[in-house]
Amino acid sequence: MALHIKILGGGCANCERLEKHAKAAVAQLGVEATFEKSGDYNEYAKYGLLATPGLVVNDRLLSGGKVPAVGQVVTLLTNVLAGE
């Protein structure tokens, strides 16, 4: 199953770190994933994100307001893959 990963947050240092962690996690799992970035307030509201950066996978907000460690992102992604 393909993963679509969206990073919410416009250009802040933590958004870039989150993207790096997400890419590292995808590489560790060895799965296919497409990436997207968005800095749009309406998108934040749509997913219910209160503080950037936000991690959205397959249209669901998995983490907001913090940068999870690579290992935590791996767990989050594994759960998504197992659930579908």
Next chain:
Amino acid sequence: MVHPMNLFDTALRLAQSGLGNLAAYLAAHVLLCLLPAFFIAGALSALVPKEAVTRYLGRTAPKFISYPAAALGGFSLAVCSCTVLPLFAGIYRKGAGLGPAITFLFVGPAINILALSYTGVAIGMDIALARLVLSLLFGIGIGLLMALIFRRDDVAHDAGGADAFAGRATIERRTWLFLLILLAVLIAGTLQVELLTGGFASVTLSLPAAERFQAVLNQLVPFDATRGEEGVTVQGALLIGLLALIGLAAWRGLNNITEGFNRWTWVTLGLVALTLSLAAVRMTAGADGLTIALTGKALAVALGLVALGLLARQFEAYAIQEWLWETWRFVRQIFPLLIVGVFAVGVIRPLIRPEWIESLAGSNTLPGNAVGVLFGVFMYFPTLVEVPVARLFLDLGMHRGPLLAYLMADPELSLQSILITASIIGRRKAWTYVGWVALFSTLAGLLFGAWVDLY
């Protein structure tokens, strides 16, 4: 005609004034207050889950909970506007509504830990306290007023979509303890009470060079105490050197901290501890050498640092890395601009005649306070730079009332932030908000000024 030599002299004098201001601020004010304050801001950002505050800001939260929560949230979550604006938009669109959102927007920039401690040390605890209390009260007041004025729109707003405020989280006990000790180090370092500042043991190092060094410093950074200027002491010069070393070490030790600790991380932390401890002892250069007095302050700071080190081991490594990273991120974001700002203030200082300031805002009048607010609206200063600017006004004879009015209005209102706010809540609401802030800031200045005149 101006002789070119005179022009050169003037430029040199201005540059010297700028450097002097910079040196004095780094040594006297920054170290013992801003250094711990940055670590506290980092801890609030990295260790306190945002859901612990936002859970009280949902649509169903009663008013007597949502407004105070918004005010406290402003204090704990809002060191930089990058957190404030998404959260503001979220509270407005999906949460408790316009009123608490406005309260949050108002309180955040004025009374975060960095702004408060810097104001307290550079200008005075009375102004810092007034800024804290009046921002909380008026933030809630303006929020309630806005909610009342626009109550029709507020009822109508969007109820669909994900519930952003469903997240539940609490602050762990060890995090509370960690924050409290950090706060204790900050307070012990800055509080001027006899128990802390009095020396109880001292040694004199036979260093004749110390006195000569002090003489050189006085020549490099000449100062006029009657104009509120400060020179640089031997201790100050030492601390500035250490601060530069911390910056260098942190560049290698903290830039990649999230990948793990390296040798430079330990060097950085060691230097920070050394700097804080050295800043807390009292050094005087005299004829017989350098006298170092051990103060209660130094003891308190050292104890606090040891306690922090022990407590840090209770956290997961990633949490501590996040804490150091957030701290370093704030430093990188705020400190360079602050240095430029302090230098610029020093350059400008000799160019402003005290008579101008005195005639505009030398006493606590309505026009005086209005001038303070207007200046705050039209000038945009980066985070924290409003503080040295305010200090400049104070030295040049501004009354403390208009000074507070300026300090309340400046971080709240800049043309830039008004435009962004307008894009979220609409132009009519945004300008109404601006009007209330201007009015309330003027009122805050008048009230505080009257209180100052009374005592």
